[in-house]
Amino acid sequence: MTKMIEIRDLTRIYGDGAEVRALDGVNLDIGRGEFLAIIGPSGSGKSTLLNQIGILDTPTSGRILLDGVDITKSSEKERSRLRNRKLGFIFQYHHLLPDFNAIENVMMPLLINGVKRSKARKIASRMLEEVGLFDRMDHRPNQLSGGQNQRVAIARALVNSPEIVIGDELTGNLDSRASDAIYELLRRLNREHEQTFILVTHDEAMAAKTDRVIRIVDGQIVEDSG
């Protein structure tokens, strides 16, 4: 498997007075198409690691290479572009834009990328079909259930065909039946599109179902089943 993500000596320190080492010299390689979970207690640094891989945050020291590109040395403009093209985010809260309906939300990453409206609409509706919400495309978030909104968020995360999909506690707001359905959906998409899925979770049961579990405690990787 080719290396999608290479992390070398990643350190992230917060605060001026009382220092907090959220990440402490982390080293990690993740390949293309992997389906893995990052698990750890609250405050362990798992979300921080995710934010680093997701180019939402910059490290205090160390390097991250996404598909060979050193993102710690990229400009603000380049980072935005990479975020748009190479990454897809799914958070615990769906964060759909409430003023837009389902299909418009899914189209958003494409429009940011400069794709023409009509083409974006086509791709987005196909994506909604894949997550089983084709007939709800004109509904706004306040007209959909939590689980449905999360599925729209997943469609949006995947619409630009990103190479890396990041999920941060994405079943935290859902009941077990909806959680299972989401998991199955992600698994299927991973198999069909060969995207790298990194799921941060505290749900041991879900983590166990993935192909690789990385356990993190106090900013350091203590266990890596891959």
Add this chain to the structure above:
Amino acid sequence: MFEMNIAIRHIRSRQRQTIFSVIAVALAVAIITISMSMLSGFTSYIVDATVENQPHVTVSPEEDEDYIYLYHGLLNYIRRQECVIAASPRYQGDCALQYQHNVEGVVLYGINPGDETKILNVEKDIVAGDFMSLTGPGNRIIMGSKLAENLEAEIGDAVTAKFPGSKPTDFTVTGIIRTGTQADETLAYANLGQVQGFYDKGDIITGIGVRVLDIYAADTLAEKIDYETGYDATSWMEGNREILDLIDQQAGFAYIFYLLIFAISGFGIANILIMVVMDKVGEIGMLMAMGTSRRSILLIFLFEACILGMMGVIIGSVLGYVSSVMLASYTIPVPPEMYFGLDHLPFLITPKNFIIAGVFAMAINIIAGAYPARRASKMDPVEAIHEV
């Protein structure tokens, strides 16, 4: 354009905030344009009244004198001056006019109609009869509209002029004049020769009215005449210094007032936009996560401010225009003494005022929107996403 679409959608979805901010701008623009129209109207009326209804320069007798005795030479001297268009000799005197059982106090102006029309546009205020009729045979008189009303006299009637020491003389009414000022109650014109005859003091006058090419050069001419002839000459500006200063002062206060209104409206808008940004923290974070640049975020909220501003300016301008037109057509019963002799609120609706108000309102909107927009663009996406 991507950012514009998001901005428009925000505005359409958040109706209450949209309405509030549009009203804030519209009210400010409406109030200010109505006020500007009134100020313009007032200023224009005053300038008209001062410049157009009196001679640019008035020459009066020497200090302790009541009359100008050898005026023909003086007239020629004045007419020879480069900047002078015309000069008109006048004999102004008080008298009483009687018609049947009505008697009124009057200021009688003896003039040569031909000369007088050259220094002032008297004919435009004539509402009945003809100013030049004063050149006709016999004693003729033109009187103010209110004066005629009070005397119950009409064209063709003969009124009697009376003054202690003068022989009562009949004058036939051949014209009515309405200036729109208090003068309509006491004004009367008659032929210079006939008035001189009535007062019987010989061929003398009480003053000369002069019209000049450039009204702002009136001062200089007045000084020159004063210096070279010893007669007292005043320009329209001197005579109205107080009013002109008052107008400037009022305009100054008005502008400060407008700025304050705009400032208040601006704070109102900034407040509303800050609320919108705070409401949308999660959205902003997500947009950034999807790859929207900070610059784009800034543009989205600036566009919102601009669109709301435009809507407010348009509605406010329409409101201001309609209100001004309505107020202008409404004649207010204000006693003339109270308001510089006006019997209605003067309005002057000019595009210039509306454009100025509109530009300022847009500027305030953009400034007010800049702070919230900047805050939005400077958010940390991680914090923003997790704040919800």
